[in-house]
Amino acid sequence: MKYSRISGMGHHLPEQVVTNKDLEKIIDTNDEWIVERTGIHTRRFIDPEKDTLANMAAKASRKALDRAGLKTQDIDFIVFATITPDYFFPGSGVLLQRELGLESIGALDIRNACSGFIYALSVADQYIKSGMYNNILVIGGEIQSTALDLSTRGRNTAVIFGDGVGAAVLTSSDSAGIHSTHLHSDGNYAEELYVRDPGSSRPREERQPEQILDTSGYKVYMNGNMVFKHAVVRFTEVIGEALETNGKAADDIDLLIPHQANLRISQFIQKRMKLSDDQVFNNIQRVGNTTAASIPIAMSEALEEGRISEGDLICLAAFGSGFTWASALITW
Numbered sequence: 485m486k487y488s489r490i491s492g493m494g495h496h497l498p499e500q501v502v503t504n505k506d507l508e509k510i511i512d513t514n515d516e517w518i519v520e521r522t523g524i525h526t527r528r529f530i531d532p533e534k535d536t537l538a539n540m541a542a543k544a545s546r547k548a549l550d551r552a553g554l555k556t557q558d559i560d561f562i563v564f565a566t567i568t569p570d571y572f573f574p575g576s577g578v579l580l581q582r583e584l585g586l587e588s589i590g591a592l593d594i595r596n597a598c599s600g601f602i603y604a605l606s607v608a609d610q611y612i613k614s615g616m617y618n619n620i621l622v623i624g625g626e627i628q629s630t631a632l633d634l635s636t637r638g639r640n641t642a643v644i645f646g647d648g649v650g651a652a653v654l655t656s657s658d659s660a661g662i663h664s665t666h667l668h669s670d671g672n673y674a675e676e677l678y679v680r681d682p683g684s685s686r687p688r689e690e691r692q693p694e695q696i697l698d699t700s701g702y703k704v705y706m707n708g709n710m711v712f713k714h715a716v717v718r719f720t721e722v723i724g725e726a727l728e729t730n731g732k733a734a735d736d737i738d739l740l741i742p743h744q745a746n747l748r749i750s751q752f753i754q755k756r757m758k759l760s761d762d763q764v765f766n767n768i769q770r771v772g773n774t775t776a777a778s779i780p781i782a783m784s785e786a787l788e789e790g791r792i793s794e795g796d797l798i799c800l801a802a803f804g805s806g807f808t809w810a811s812a813l814i815t816w
């Protein structure tokens with residue numbers, strides 16, 4: 485029986501640190517409101533002159549490969565989770581393949597927003613278990629800043645999101661690293677957290693560039709209260725599902741790494757599951773909500789900070805647009 489394990493992690497954050505005070509200068513908001521509602525103090529924004537999703541992903545990937553003790557050429561396949569690809573098409577997977585100079589390996593893009601990294605990990609896990617590939621790069625990356633409505637009209641979402649990329653190398657192994665993944669969705673809530681355009685749902689005349697008068701469809705729409713209510717329920721359910729499948733209890737978790745949606749959501753789950761501060765990793769305070777990138781960035785930082793040791797039981801959990809939600813249980 486083949487299994488997969490994460491052999492290396494890396495992340496890359498753009499240099500520009502944007503504080504709540506910086507946002508106060510352009511939006512009618514304030515540090516106190518943002519910290520109280522979201523826990524966020526700073527986030528990173530790219531420099532559009534030099535940063536692309538593909539080149540940031542290449543930097544994160546090289547760190548992950550280095551930590552895995554592998555060369556770029558050892559990679560057989562790429563799974564790239566993002567909702568902010570460099571182009572509307574093709575996806576960012578092929579751009580990363582080009583950036584890394586990898587010849588003709590397959591590259592797959594996953595568009596499951598905040599749950600994207602766990603979906604990507606699950607897909608890669610199946611390829612490795614089936615024996616099709618030995619080493620897969622699994623990426624979660626986003627550039628949110630260039631699409632944010634940095635005016636008072638967009639303040640309920642503009643203060644939340646940030647940019648960055650996290651990368652994992654998934655490697656074939658004789659013992660289980662990834663024990664299970666659980667993936668869910670409920671499309672009844674698709675329009676509660678979404679960006680409509682440039683989707684194909686509009687008639688042709690409304691999709692022609694010269695006809696686009698209303699650009700609001702290009703901005704994030706979020707029903708914040710609805711997201712909060714569903715997130716706290718689904719996070720708890722899907723973590724419970726991971727534990728039950730593997731005969732484990734909340735006490736057994738050495739580190740829970742939740743998608744960094746909002747510090748209040750993470751704290752709610754921690755309390756409901758009776759987890760100690762040592763058992764939960766949060767970095768949203770410093771990097772904001774980076775959607776598909778949030779879990780792999782957090783994992784990579786947790787490793788750098790010595791919060792994960794060999795043999796630890798790690799639980800990843802996510803909730804986001806779709807709605808989608810997912811978990812993974814991993815022995816490090």
Ligand code: ACO
Binds near residue numbers: 640641706773775
């Ligand atoms: N600064 C100051 N005031 C603001 C801001 C801001 N940035 N944004 C909204 N407000 C104002 C609103 O205009 C409104 O004012 P009004 O009462 O005079 O009309 C008031 O604050 C309340 O607005 P709401 O939109 O109802 O804000 P809410 O209290 O719901 O807080 C928040 C918004 C923090 C997003 C909350 O709904 C929440 O925690 N939602 C969870 C969803 C979440 O965290 N999403 C993250 C991204 S999605 C994901 O990753 C899964």
